[in-house]
Amino acid sequence: MKPDGGSLIGFGSGAPGGRTFLAFDPVRNAEFEPAFASATADDIALAAELAAAAAPVWVKLSGSARGQFLRAIATNLERKADDLVTRAKQETALPEARLRGELARTCGQLRLYGETAKRGDWLDARIETADPARKPLPKPDHRSMLRPLGPVVVFGSSNFPFAYSVAGGDTASAFAAGCPVIVKAHPAHPGTSELVGRLILHAVRDCGLPEGTFSLLLDARFEVGQALVKHPLVKAVGFTGSLQGGRALTDLAAARPEPIPVYAEMGSINPVFVLPGAIAERAAALAEGLHASATVGVGQFCTNPGLIVVQRSPAAEKWVKTLAEKLAGTPEGMMLTASIARNFRTGVETLSRQAGVRILTQRAATVSCGAVPVWFETDALDFLGNATLLEEIFGPSALVVWCRDAIEMLRVAGHLEGSLTATIHADAAEATGLGELTDVLAVKAGRVIFNGFPTGLEVSSAIVHGGPYPAASDGGRSTSVGTRALNRWARLVCYQNFTDSLLPPELQNGNPLGLRRLVNGEWTR
Secondary structure: OOOOOOOEEOOEEOOOOOOEEEEEEOOOOEEEEEEEEOOOHHHHHHHHHHHHHHHHHHHHOOHHHHHHHHHHHHHHHHHOHHHHHHHHHHHHOOOHHHHHHHHHHHHHHHHHHHHHHHHOHHHOOEEEOOEOOOOOOOEOOEEEEEEEOOOEEEEOOOOOOOOOOOOOHHHHHHHHHOOOEEEEOOOOOHHHHHHHHHHHHHHHHHOOOOHHHEEEEOOOOOHHHHHHHHOOOOOEEEEEOOHHHHHHHHHHHHOOOOOOOEEEEOOOOOEEEEOHHHHHHHHHHHHHHHHHHHHHHHHOOOOOOOEEEEEOOHHHHHHHHHHHHHHHOOOOEEOOOHHHHHHHHHHHHHHHOOOOOEEEEOOOOOOOOEEOOEEEEEEHHHHHOOHHHHOOOOOOEEEEEEEOOHHHHHHHHHHOOOEEEEEEEOOHHHHOOOHHHHHHHHHHEEEEEEOOOOOOOOOOOOOOOOOOOOOEOOOOOOOOOOHHHHHHHEEEEEEEOOOHHHOOHHHOOOOOOOOOEEEOOEEEO
16 A cells, blocks of 8 residues: 555545645655645635535434444554554654554544444533423423534644544544544655545445545645635634644634634643652652653654753752753654754754753754754743743753742742643642642643653543643633544534424434433433
């Protein structure tokens, strides 16, 4: 199974004439064939029209049928795992074990969302039956539930070629919610994207679904993505990437004649607060765990710990020194693309020039796409006085902030911007007094972690992967991972005084789908 370099427009291919580009091998630092053709204006229009035509079918598609489709995609991915991993490894330089693990997570996520669609309780079906005899006014019959928005555009991310890309969480949750999907493939792995896209289309055909269920558009630049966001038939957008990119799409969507939601996961420094008791209790294990979390994937995780907040003491200084030694001995890793490597070096250079910032550990990379950990340190007062120190550096870098006491740690916590995660390490005695710090961090982050590490995201019904701006564009009101991710692609609709036969099955008196529903104030099936 090999890519041929074209966009996938429903069951057809992209039109000729688009600008071409090549995939890039970070290890060889070279581009390679085949050439990929960027989608044309006609491709964009056709993909949107096909998706809009498919949307009414998907609105009526049962949760069971959606689940069957998502399971079919997962099965197709598993059957072609060797081909997918081989191509993704060449385009990303990620190790095979990491890619196979990520692919397994992607398939598990597809099945979880499929089961959620089949179960149907995410629809939040509510019924208040009529009471014609109520005084002074009769009570109407109200029945409401979540209904799919329509065609959704998903932007693939650079750092997860499977889990946050063509068949990743945004696509899977949109399908589970009942929305056709158009994916704008990330140019960092166009071949992998095309192969996964073909496997989705095989599932579309096998499940007898309409042609516009899925399309994949290629482009190495920004024009195709911008055109998709502005297209009037598109009803929502999912994005994982930089703050700059997410903010640009959000602004573009807000400026439309009909504004649409953009669910963008963007920048996050993921602060880690390390209390004295934790260092005294488990210094070696803490250094080992933090080093592993900070260097996994060459620091190219959205949950990479980028800020380490510590109270200064001889024990803490010794612990940071040990951590710095581990970082200094970390082998050079290959970043995903040449541009990501350049941006990492630029971010490091900018941080090194800030007043009060000192280099903790640094080595020079030996190849253009290579990176080694570069960590810095500063004092809390310098951190509190310089907004530049709040900016994320995407890659294996972090800033250690030295505090004089617990009060200064709390000031640092209050100064933070929104983040995907925030972590506290403490011993049992300290844990009893963490209420104020925990409360502050719960305002700042979507996931607050106790005695753990932010990397290693488990997909579950309760997980939250989002946070206040700039972690996410919607202020942390939604999650891009977990079964609540479906809610982003739906809106509430209330049916008043409808006869039973005209209602969607989910709201009919007989509850033919056996859903859990809120009926006259009581949850029942």
